[in-house]
Amino acid sequence: MRVLVVEDEEELAGMIAAGLRSSGIVADVALDGGQAMEMTAAADYDVLVLDRDLPGIHGDAVCRMLTGAGYPARILMLTAAGSLRDLVDGLGKGADDYLAKPFSYVELVARLQALARRGPSGTPAVLEHQGLRLDTLRRIAERDGSLLWLTPKEFGVLEALMTADGAPLRPADLLEMVWDCHTPPESTTVKVTVHQLRRKLGPPPLITTVPGFGYRL
Known part of the structure; x- marks a missing residue:
């Protein structure tokens, strides 16, 4: 999962x-509405954590513009106000969910x-391929029961390859899906990670190199 956190309080963002990265979620940060629009134009996110009271372009406007343009990400709106009227108003702007500050981090991740899971990809919670089983919610991976x-x-790399279904x-692609926007495109981190992943998966090999292109299961 790739998430964009749009929050003007830099420390909170x-x-x-x-916290999201420690849970295995790719997370980028935008500190205002304008930056959020620029970053969503450059990358596809699964979910936006969108603060409603943003400087510059208000969070409501960001939400309306993205949903109006058909941007595929789900939107979780954050606000300091938590009344029922605020909830209805926020959802009416096109948000998919609404969370009032202060909030529990565990609840945010859930x-x-x-x-x-409700995103356009429709990716199931459990992925399986030739004895390989990936529980994307509990973050558990098994091969042949081990x-x-x-x-x-x-x-993240294994989840992306399994979701691609061959x-x-x-x-x-993997760099964009699994790493944040600060990782340089010329980085060898994908190659190193795939090498480590192959070693841990053991024989027979499941990840194939496509010469001149990349990797697949």
């Missing part, structure tokens, strides 16, 4: 993003996972 101890990035993915 950093804390949310760091809501993000629920929204991602537990695999994967890092968050290894899990279609090849370029390193640039």
Whole structure:
């Protein structure tokens, strides 16, 4: 899952993003509405955590513009106000869910996972392929019944490849899906991660290199 946190309180935005990353979720940060529009134009996110009271372009306007343009991400709106009227108003702007500050981090992650399951990709919670089983909610990976101890990035790469269902993915695709926007495109981190993942998966090999293109299951 790739999430854009749109929050003008820089410290809070950093804390949310760091927490999401520790849970294996790719998280980028935008500090105002204008930056959010620029970043959504450059990348596809699964969910936006959108603060309603943003400077510059208000959160309501960001929500309306993205939903009006058919942007595929689900939107979780954050606000300091938590009344029923605020809830109805926020959902009326096109948001998919609404969370009042202060909020529980555990609840935030649970809501993000629920929204991602409702996303356009329709990815199931459990992915399976030739004895490989990936529980994307509990973050558990198994092969032939044996537990695999994967890092968050290894899990993310494996999830992306399994979701692609045999279609090849370029390193640039994996970089966008699993790493945040600060990772340079020329980075060898995808190659290294795939190498480590192959070692942990063991024989027979499941990940194939497509010469001149990338990787697939």
